[in-house]
Amino acid sequence: MHRISAGRGVARALTATTAAALALSLAACGGGSGGGSKDDGKKADPAAVQGALDKPAEITFWTWVPNIDKTVALFEKKHPNVKVHVTNVGQSKDQYTKLTTALKAGNGAPDVAQIEYFALPQFALTKSLVNLADYGAADLKDKFAASAWSQVNVAGGIYGVPQDTGPMAMFYRKDVLEKLGATPPKTWEEFTALAKKVHDADPNNYVTYVDPGDAGTSNSMVWDFGGKPYTVSGTTDVTVNLKDDAGAKAYANTWGPLIKDKLVDSTGSWNDEWWKSMAAGKYALWMAGAWAPAVLEKNIPQAKGQWAVAPMPGGVSAENGGSSVAVTTQAKNKEASVAFAEWLNSDPEAVKSLNSEVGLFPATKALLEDPGFRGADVPYFPGQKPNEVFADMSKAVRPEWQYLPFQVYANSVFKDTVGQALQPGGDLTGALGSWQDRIKSYGKEQGFTIK
Amino acid sequence: MRRGAVRRNVTAHAFFLPFLAVFVIGVIAPLVYAINLSLYQEKMIGGTVFTGLDNYTKAFKDELFHVGLGRVALFFAIQVPLMLILALLAALAIDSGRLRAPGVFRIGIFMPYAVPGVVAALMWGYLYGDRFGLAGEIGDLFHTELPDLLSEHWMLASIGNVVTWSYVGYNMLIFYAALRSIPEELYEAAEMDGAGAFRKAWSIKLPALRPALLMTTTFSVIGTFQLFNEPSILQQLAPAVITTNYTPNMYAYNLAFDGRQFNYSAAIAVLLGLVTVLVAYAVQLVTTRRERML
Structure with missing residues (x-):
């Protein structure tokens, strides 16, 4: 029975290699063991943040917020030199998985990423995110609701700009x-x-x-x-x-x-x-x-x-729930990235757009206390003022x-x-x-x- | 003479090289990389240190890993024989020549295999729902309550059903191909000796199917021990039933991507690979021994 033994040989070869390869492809997805953040030797310069948006720059931004491109379009209109590439790589956990892998591999992470408050400390402590305090973000404190601001403060630093609460x-x-x-x-x-x-x-x-x-x-x-x-x-x-x-x-x-x-x-x-x-x-x-x-x-x-x-x-x-927008240590143009994250979530025009066009619940005091916002009609809740309760x-x-x-x-x-x-x-x-x-x-x- | 031999060798190697390159990049390199990864431990506080076989000793004592491994072993022991018997019966029926439109049956049974595993799990997930799903509606129709197919007691069987549905056609096709390769003369000779349809199936077809059986079983060993898609999708519907360590692969995934324990996860993956190879080898041993006995 020659045919049978030939078949067995093939099967055996398949067993050993396929089984092992399949099992390990998972481990291989884990990415590099080294990598992580690399200090590019440049000192953080808070003064350069505002000017960064006048110079040509490209920013990649990972977010899963639907319709956020409307607010980003506003930004690009105001700052025509800066091009923002919005990418949705998945919601919450899915994005964190990809972000973790890219950060570990040493490249492939976006410049700016949406990160929920609960996940922020993890990315901050693994030195995956830029401490925005080094870029003068502490000045933003008074703009945000206390419950939002306290959540981006991790281990003595500021690792994100609150986006929604x-x-x-x-x-x-x-x-x-x-x-x-x-x-x-x-x-x-x-x-x-x-x-x-x-x-x-x-x-x-x-x-x-x-x-x-x-x-x-x-x-x-x-x-x-x-x-x-x-x-x-x-x-x-x-x-x-x-x-x-x-x-x-x-x-x-x-x-x-x-x-x-x-x-x-x-x-x-x-x-x-x-x-x-x-x-x-x-x-x-x-x-x-x-x-x-x-x-x-x-x-x-x-x-x-x-x-x-x-x-x-x-x-x-x-x-x-609620998210912040953070700048990764892999960001190529940190000043422009920080400036973009700040504008997107604190500029009065931007936060209005985030609320009315994107549907996010605001994190800024100005909007939370705005009578126009509080008294707004929400069609899904006819005859009520839900924003007042929120x-x-x-x-x-x-x-x-x-x-x-x-x-x-x-x-x-x-x-x-x-x-x-x-x-x-x-x-x-x-x-x-x-x-x-x-x-x-x-x-x-x-x-x-x-x- | 010698120069000719060298040239022949060079030609042979040149033909072999593309395969070798893909094999090294696609199989050997990840293997070596994962094994290397498994010898270290990276901490959020303290960085990466070489720990030798610590990850493996930990895995040997890790009950969460063992529970998952036991579960897929049970799954293998019950689901795989059932699926292969169904596939075998389907192949024999189609091959018997007594069906009116064998092509329709063949394609019909094979069709689910063309449905991506994730989609299949989603679809069955809807059907299993005891409120608005098919199971719920059948229950309403007969004014009884069907067992909750997504509960702890039924979940493994429910997953087995999805996997069987997906893979019966695939295995049937392998069996069927093996049956088609049996020379006609054998049947003619058997008929001369007065063998009926069942006798032919028992004495010619089944023995000829042994290599195909070995192959399908081997693939099933691999598939079962790597079980991942179906439970991951059904987890959405029954989060308390399908825990993070429901199968070893899910456990490795959770360790790597939720817990950032890439090193320990690699160790789990290496061990899982070894277990898979061992079980597949055991299957081959058993089959070979039977063959010798016959």
């Missing part, structure tokens, strides 16, 4: 609450009572949902309950306290029983099923950042007029929250730990403990002093 507010279905004769809850006790009411009226409906894969919202909830589970001092000392932190405990004590009694739904979000549920009125409330109106309008335009906005229960708030929530954000310098990783293992408890039968308090353990052991491995 996401103070949390409570979105509710007018039709659902009306049918139950209920009003939007003003306290967390009222929220718990409403949860029972909604579910009793129809076992298919819930007051709201929890997403076992959404670390961001849970962090914001802990923040909203007054928690400060992460503390970073200097660049190497990190305290993680999710187990005993008062805010984390309050969060677990409010949400834990609701999850246990199946009074809130446990579901993945932002997928097709979830949007259908949102449109159908399955959830009476949705607590989300002030960016939500744009997303609602885009995904469930048919629900226009059914949603309304109210302050968070308890009247205090937390940030949920602007008040922005002021009500609890101060002094900090993210971990490796929040991207911490958030990624959220589903392995806390996510397990965000479904019926889970033990939320215990799960916060196991999340803490995973975070701590990772931090130690990365060379941090962990307490």
Whole structure:
């Protein structure tokens, strides 16, 4: 049987090489082990920043904000010498993956990149971003809402210009609450009572949902309950306290029983099923950042007029999402890049465009306090002034929250730990403990002093 | 004479060179690079240090890695035999000459393979949904509640279903090609000896399929142990069920791109490659031994 043994030889050769090659192509994607930031020997010059926009320059800008090219076009009109190449390489995690790889490889990173607040410390501490304070960015402080500015301050430097913020507010279905004769809850006790009411009226409906894969919202909830589970001092000392932190405990004590009694739904979000549920009125409330109106309008335009906005229960708030614009250490023309990032997010004309044409919730004080902005009509919410609620929530954000310098990783293992408890039968308090353990052991491995 | 031999050698090497270049760049270099990467440890605080085999010792004790490995092994033990038997039956049926339009069957069964894995997972994800998906609607139709196919108990089976759907056609085609290469004379001789259709299938077709079976099993070993696309897509729908270490490949991905632990991730990838080679080799050993026994 010669044919058979020949076939076996081929198969064997295939086995050894293909198997190994397939397995390792993944590792190869990891990029160079060296690389990272290279000091180009030039000193930062704050005075050169403004003049940089009069000279010819090209800037690459990674962002996933839809329609931001409108604001960029404004910039190019004002500064015809500067050409900005806007590229969308993916949203959030996808972009960070590419950015991490490019920064590691030593080339291929953009000059300017959108980075969410929670990811900023990670990129700042790995020396991937330019400290904007060296270029005089400290002067911008008074232009921005305190809750935004504090989030770009990392380890004594300024690593991004705030672009948008996401103070949390409570979105509710007018039709659902009306049918139950209920009003939007003003306290967390009222929220718990409403949860029972909604579910009793129809076992298919819930007051709201929890997403076992959404670390961001849970962090914001802990923040909203007054928690400060992460503390970073200097660049190497990190305290993680999710187990005993008062805010984390309050969060677990409010949400834990609701999850246990199946009074809130446990579901993945932002997928097709979830949007259908949102449109159908399955959830009476949705607590989300002030960016939500744009997303609602885009995904469930048919629900226009059914949603309304109210302050968070308890009247205090937390940030949920929001991005800054940062300059990478690979930027070829740092002065022009810094000047562009500053203009885009602080020039009065630019921030107006970002809000009205791009749909971002503002980070600048001037716009947040502008009566024209506060009283603006939002077609999705007829007869309401949603911006007024958002602007008040922005002021009500609890101060002094900090993210971990490796929040991207911490958030990624959220589903392995806390996510397990965000479904019926889970033990939320215990799960916060196991999340803490995973975070701590990772931090130690990365060379941090962990307490 | 000698000069002629040298010239012949040079010509041979010249023909061999393009392959060698691609092989070195595409296979050997990444392998060496990954192995090298796995011997270091890079910290956010403290930079890169040579740690020898530390990453490997860590992996041997890493329960998160073991859980994922156990899961794909289970998947391999159940899904692969099922898929190959289905593919085999389809190939035998098409080859039997008793189907009315064998071409339609062949293309129909092969078609899912042309659907990209990510799209297939997305599509099945919609179908599995117990609220607005097909599963939910069937449940409503019969006024019962179907089991949640995206729950912890069903997830692996649901993924197995997607993979089977995608690859039955591909494996069927390999079997079918092997069946077509059997010389007609063998069948004629068997008929002379009074063999019926089943006897022919058992005594001629199945033995002739052994090399094809070895190949499909080998590919399946590789595919299974590298399972990544389907669980990654379904993770969106069931984040608590599909954890970051659901399969070893997902674990390596999470380590590298969320945790920036490129070195440890490389070690995991090297070990996963080794395990894959070992299992594939074991499959070959078993098949070869059977062959000798016959």
